[in-house]
Amino acid sequence: MRTRRGGLSRTAAAVAALTMVAGLAAGCSGGDDDASSGTPEESPTAASPTPSEEPEVEGYLPVPDGVDLTEPGTRLKLKDSAVAAWQPRQDVVGVVEVAVTRIDETTVQASLAGFDLDAEEQRSTPYFVKVKVTNVGDTDLGARQLPIYFLDTRGVLVAPTGVARDFKACPGGVLPGTFAPGEQAMSCLIFLVPEGQELQAITFRPPDGVVPVSWRGAVTTPKSGAAKAGRAKQSATSQ
Numbered sequence: 001m002r003t004r005r006g007g008l009s010r011t012a013a014a015v016a017a018l019t020m021v022a023g024l025a026a027g028c029s030g031g032d033d034d035a036s037s038g039t040p041e042e043s044p045t046a047a048s049p050t051p052s053e054e055p056e057v058e059g060y061l062p063v064p065d066g067v068d069l070t071e072p073g074t075r076l077k078l079k080d081s082a083v084a085a086w087q088p089r090q091d092v093v094g095v096v097e098v099a100v101t102r103i104d105e106t107t108v109q110a111s112l113a114g115f116d117l118d119a120e121e122q123r124s125t126p127y128f129v130k131v132k133v134t135n136v137g138d139t140d141l142g143a144r145q146l147p148i149y150f151l152d153t154r155g156v157l158v159a160p161t162g163v164a165r166d167f168k169a170c171p172g173g174v175l176p177g178t179f180a181p182g183e184q185a186m187s188c189l190i191f192l193v194p195e196g197q198e199l200q201a202i203t204f205r206p207p208d209g210v211v212p213v214s215w216r217g218a219v220t221t222p223k224s225g226a227a228k229a230g231r232a233k234q235s236a237t238s239q
Helices: 002-009 012-028 030-047 049-057 224-238
Strands: 075-077 081-089 092-105 125-135 148-152 184-193 199-204 213-216
Touching: 081 199, 092 199, 125 148, 148 184
Parallel strands: 075 213
Antiparallel strands: 081 092, 092 125, 125 184, 148 199, 199 213
16 A cells, blocks of 8 residues: 555646546446445345245234234233134135133043043043134134144144034034134133143144244133033933
């Protein structure tokens, strides 16, 4: 740099001339300067990593305008609501507002004596999980199974056991035959949890790669009257 500055001082006239030429060139090439100065402003749009990442967090599936999905990974207490989406089929997106309202732990002998269970299921611990659900999407979700799972202490997901909606101790399992947008229902899911395992959380499983919403809370016992009525009805229908 010292050599460069020394050379410039010996040619002051040349520098002045060059400065005038540069000034004229700058005036003529204003469009080029504008383009170069605009490049940093356009880089977020060109790269666009931020907009493309947002749907993965809040809009992992297309939902109706005005519907905001609960942030993936949110941990809720019993009776707290979440808005979540899943794909029952490739061409169907279900969007629901759902709350886990109660978690009951019972026994096969007390509540499921009339069921045809194999040896492993006979040793399991049944959990009755009650949920309140509202269809906030634009698709009829009649007879659909909600993607709600029992996460046990091993970190293993236990799927619900299919039970008819007329089982009084825990009616439901699937949504009503017709469940149009705006409709609300109460449902109950039965989980047969392997022997020795306990509850870690109840989860709503969205598409792969999206962290589920989960509920945690006190585990209670089912009302004795409902359990007896359910057991009696199931025993009667199995005879």
